[in-house]
Amino acid sequence: MNSEAPLRVLIVFGTRPEAIKMAPLVKQLEDAPDIDCSVAVTAQHREMLDQVLDLFHIKPEYDLNIMLPNQTLYEITTRALTGLKDILEQEKPDIVLVHGDTTTTFVAGLAAFYRQIKVGHIEAGLRTGNRYSPYPEEMNRKLTGAIAEFHFAPTGTAKANLLREGVDPENILVTGNTVIDALLATVTDEFVFGDNILDNIDYNRRKVLVVTTHRRENIGDPLRNVYRALRSVVENYPEVEIVFPVHKNPKVREVVNAVLGGVPRVHLIDPLDYAPFVNLMNKSYLVLTDSGGLQEEAPSLGKPVLVLRDTTERPEAVEAGTVRMVGTDEAAIYKQCKLLLENYEEYNRMAGAVNPYGDGRASGRIVSGLKYYFGLNGRKPEEFSV
Numbered sequence: 001m002n003s004e005a006p007l008r009v010l011i012v013f014g015t016r017p018e019a020i021k022m023a024p025l026v027k028q029l030e031d032a033p034d035i036d037c038s039v040a041v042t043a044q045h046r047e048m049l050d051q052v053l054d055l056f057h058i059k060p061e062y063d064l065n066i067m068l069p070n071q072t073l074y075e076i077t078t079r080a081l082t083g084l085k086d087i088l089e090q091e092k093p094d095i096v097l098v099h100g101d102t103t104t105t106f107v108a109g110l111a112a113f114y115r116q117i118k119v120g121h122i123e124a125g126l127r128t129g130n131r132y133s134p135y136p137e138e139m140n141r142k143l144t145g146a147i148a149e150f151h152f153a154p155t156g157t158a159k160a161n162l163l164r165e166g167v168d169p170e171n172i173l174v175t176g177n178t179v180i181d182a183l184l185a186t187v188t189d190e191f192v193f194g195d196n197i198l199d200n201i202d203y204n205r206r207k208v209l210v211v212t213t214h215r216r217e218n219i220g221d222p223l224r225n226v227y228r229a230l231r232s233v234v235e236n237y238p239e240v241e242i243v244f245p246v247h248k249n250p251k252v253r254e255v256v257n258a259v260l261g262g263v264p265r266v267h268l269i270d271p272l273d274y275a276p277f278v279n280l281m282n283k284s285y286l287v288l289t290d291s292g293g294l295q296e297e298a299p300s301l302g303k304p305v306l307v308l309r310d311t312t313e314r315p316e317a318v319e320a321g322t323v324r325m326v327g328t329d330e331a332a333i334y335k336q337c338k339l340l341l342e343n344y345e346e347y348n349r350m351a352g353a354v355n356p357y358g359d360g361r362a363s364g365r366i367v368s369g370l371k372y373y374f375g376l377n378g379r380k381p382e383e384f385s386v
Contacts, residue, residue: 006036007374010093012084014044014066014104017293019052020274021123022099024181026058028363034376035367040087042066042080042104051273055186062087073136076103084111094374095120098144101137101292101313109147119144122366123177124151125158126292126313133311134292135217141313150373152366154296155316155356156385171373175365176358176384179296183278184360187301191279197267198243198280206241207285207341209233213256213308214247215290222328223252226308227259229333230288234265237341242266243280286340288333295323296357304350306336314357320386321353356386 009029013022019041029037040062043049053060064083068075080103088096088111096112098105099122109119121144131139145151151167153159154177162172193199201208211230213223234240246256246268260266272280278297281287287298290308298305299322310327317323326332340347361384368381 006034007095007370007376008091008093009035009037009095009097009370010040010088010091011037011097012040012042012104012108013099013102014042014049014080015102016045016048016052016274018099018102018104019049019056019058020182021178021293022097023052023056023058024178024185025097025122025363025366027056028367032367032371034371038062038091038093040064040084040091040108042076042083042108044076044080044102044104048271055274056182062091073103077107080104080107081111084108085114088112088115088117093117095150095370097122098148099123101126101134101141101144103136103140106140106143109144113147118150119148120150120152120366120370121145121148122152123154123158124148124172125153125155125160125162127158127161128311128313130311133217134215134309134313137292138313150369152369154358154362154384157316173365173369173381174383174385175369176360176362177296178358178362178366179293180300180355180358181360181363182274183297183300186275186278187282188279189282191276191282193276193279195269195276197269198276201241201243201283203283205239207237207239208280208283209240209242209337210281210284210287210289211242211244212247212289212291212294214249214252215309218290218308218328219249219251220255223255224259225328225330226288226333227256229330229337230266231260231263232330232334233337233341234263238265240265240341243284244268245271245277247271286337288337296355299323299353299355299357302351304340304347306333306340308333316356320356321350322355324350354386359384 039060041060042064046067066079095118097120305323371377
């Protein structure tokens with residue numbers, strides 16, 4: 001590329017988790033004088049995405065606004081692909097940056113490939129080894145990895161996955177995860193929720209369990225088992241309160257309300273914006289989730305995580321001891337909650353384990369890596385390591 005012209009970077013994302021993890025990178029790129037950064041959102045999520053854009057003061061140059069009621073993967077894919085075609089023709093970026101594992105991620109990579117534009121994959125190399133778990137995320141990751149030229153892996157384990165798949169080691173950079181950058185910029189001990197339920201919980205005397213569930217593969221009996229276990233926990237431990245921001249999927253809400261509706265000390269609330277949610281985690285005792293991102297965030301706050309899944313693409317936290325896989329078996333979930341509520345040595349072992357996911361400087365490493373790959377500086381940046 002012309003060394004006098006700025007590097008033209010187009011960042012594409014479409015969901016709340018992508019926006020959270022890309023926000024600190026957007027800010028770093030915007031501050032780089034030798035980089036011209038533009039943002040395109042597909043709005044695969046709409047309301048939840050907008051909350052994050054507002055929080056981090058990001059105004060996308062392009063907004064496809066593709067979200068439809070009860071949208072299918074087919075609709076997301078075709079609407080995003082067609083819309084991105086026109087954006088790429090207008091923007092003519094040197095590189096398109098995508099994040100993680102959403103349908104937007106894969107489609108943006110594919111759209112760039114069709115125009116022979118380089119793709120950089122942020123949070124590259126995560127794998128479960130099961131193409132249907134999580135679905136469709138696992139295949140989105142692998143397909144994006146096959147398209148991408150540059151791979152910004154969050155951990156050494158993710159890098160090893162890419163090397164096994166034949167990726168050139170020169171094109172892999174271990175950066176840590178940008179979600180830690182976002183988290184550390186957002187959490188404060190003085191946070192006020194502005195919500196009667198959340199502001200009136202005594203977080204010092206109560207043991208607050210934060211719960212989230214949304215995985216497609218868990219809908220139905222698996223979620224019913226999870227909620228039964230939670231009901232047993234709160235019924236048997238009077239010091240426990242559960243705060244459960246319930247996903248808007250009506251299939252999830254139906255089961256939640258049937259099992260946990262009206263149970264004392266179980267607070268079923270609407271999904272929270274990013275800032276109140278991470279500050280709620282910071283005040284909590286324990287996190288139970290089938291989310292991927294929370295497996296990275298909660299350990300940074302010293303909160304043990306019980307993962308309500310049978311597979312994880314984030315084995316580093318399991319190995320470090322900050323995360324424990326419990327699946328969706330009712331007895332197993334109750335047993336692990338009981339252990340962490342009663343055994344303080346076991347609890348402190350998990351809470352005090354070193355977070356393997358980042359140090360808050362991942363975005364800076366990615367920017368330095370882009371400059372290296374495009375000849376704007378002469379040295380590959382030092383990689384993140386625990």
